[in-house]
Amino acid sequence: MPELPEVECLVRGLRQQVVGWHTQRVEFRRTDLREPLATAAIRAALCGHRLETIARRGKYLLLSRRDGQGVIAHLGMTGNLILSAQSEPLSKHTHVIFHLTRGRQQRALQFIDPRRFGRLAPLVAQTQHPWLQALGVEPLSHSGLARYLWQASRGRRVAIKNFLMNANIVVGIGNIYASESLHAACLHPCTAAGQLAYRDYQRLTRAIKKILRQAIAAGGTSWRDYRDVSGKPGYFALKLAVYGKQDQPCPRCQTPLSASKIGGRSTFFCSGCTKILPSH
DNA sequence: ACACGATCCTGACTGC
DNA sequence: TGCAGTCAGGATCGTG
Numbered sequence: 001m002p003e004l005p006e007v008e009c010l011v012r013g014l015r016q017q018v019v020g021w022h023t024q025r026v027e028f029r030r031t032d033l034r035e036p037l038a039t040a041a042i043r044a045a046l047c048g049h050r051l052e053t054i055a056r057r058g059k060y061l062l063l064s065r066r067d068g069q070g071v072i073a074h075l076g077m078t079g080n081l082i083l084s085a086q087s088e089p090l091s092k093h094t095h096v097i098f099h100l101t102r103g104r105q106q107r108a109l110q111f112i113d114p115r116r117f118g119r120l121a122p123l124v125a126q127t128q129h130p131w132l133q134a135l136g137v138e139p140l141s142h143s144g145l146a147r148y149l150w151q152a153s154r155g156r157r158v159a160i161k162n163f164l165m166n167a168n169i170v171v172g173i174g175n176i177y178a179s180e181s182l183h184a185a186c187l188h189p190c191t192a193a194g195q196l197a198y199r200d201y202q203r204l205t206r207a208i209k210k211i212l213r214q215a216i217a218a219g220g221t222s223w224r225d226y227r228d229v230s231g232k233p234g235y236f237a238l239k240l241a242v243y244g245k246q247d248q249p250c251p252r253c254q255t256p257l258s259a260s261k262i263g264g265r266s267t268f269f270c271s272g273c274t275k276i277l278p279s280h
Numbered sequence: 281a282c283a284c285g286a287t288c289c290t291g292a293c294t295g296c
Numbered sequence: 297t298g299c300a301g302t303c304a305g306g307a308t309c310g311t312g
Binding site: 002003006034059074075076077078115117118119165167174175176177243265266 | 303304305306307308
Binding site: 034076077078093113114115116117155156157158162263264 | 282283284285288
């Protein structure tokens with residue numbers, strides 16, 4: 001489910017709802033996620049402490065106390081964090097429950113992940129966590145993104161779509177927003193990243209920022225199973241131009257949209273108003 | 281260094 | 297209704 005906008009919406013929801021709460025206890029129902037959970041260290045990082053900071057880096061969520069210790073989570077393809085009353089029934093795929101208190105109030109923050117591609121680990125110091133070490137730049141806050149991408153892509157023959165989805169270059173752009181951004185910038189997803197000119201990256205960068213911001217403002221994309229922190233769906237799916245819309249008319253030129261696999265992932269584009277640049 | 285395919289896992293959906 | 301096959305929003309690892 002989650003690309004940058006979904007994680008950002010989750011972070012904003014959590015900031016409002018759990019900052020200032022104390023972790024009373026952490027309950028593990030399954031520990032065999034992508035990596036086995038370090039249960040003792042996760043408990044030690046949170047239990048008895050006040051949640052002070054909720055942050056995002058790429059698609060990673062960081063929940064930490066005042067001294068910076070806490071947990072880092074990645075939601076994989078199907079993960080989510082849902083806040084519920086202590087008494088509400090649990091999902092079949094709730095693997096971890098953070099029992100939170102504030103005074104006499106109680107809440108449960110559930111880590112849910114049917115496919116178990118997600119990750120959860122103790123966080124000692126944010127700047128040193130191995131999962132964050134190789135991450136590329138943040139697309140929304142990097143002011144020279146076009147120049148950075150243009151420079152990073154020189155000599156690269158990989159398809160621009162895969163280049164954009166490489167989190168070591170730029171974080172947060174997943175399969176949906178890669179297709180959407182490229183279409184908005186009139187670029188064909190198969191074009192070699194190194195073939196694009198600086199002006200192409202300027203157009204692409206504007207499209208990426210605009211689409212990510214719109215998606216955040218709309219509450220994230222509700223494709224299949226995305227839910228916000230209180231369990232409500234996002235609404236951006238209504239605004240997608242190409243993703244999942246094979247054979248429907250291109251909103252720009254009316255050509256029926258195409259679908260294909262690029263790097264093993266479903267890709268949607270318009271063969272009418274985007275062209276692969278000839279390589280030379 | 282780079283490009284690419286396989287892989288982790290469950291659920292939803294399609295077609296027979 | 298049941299069953300097999302296919303596909304899914306991510307990231308890592310091994311291979312060439």
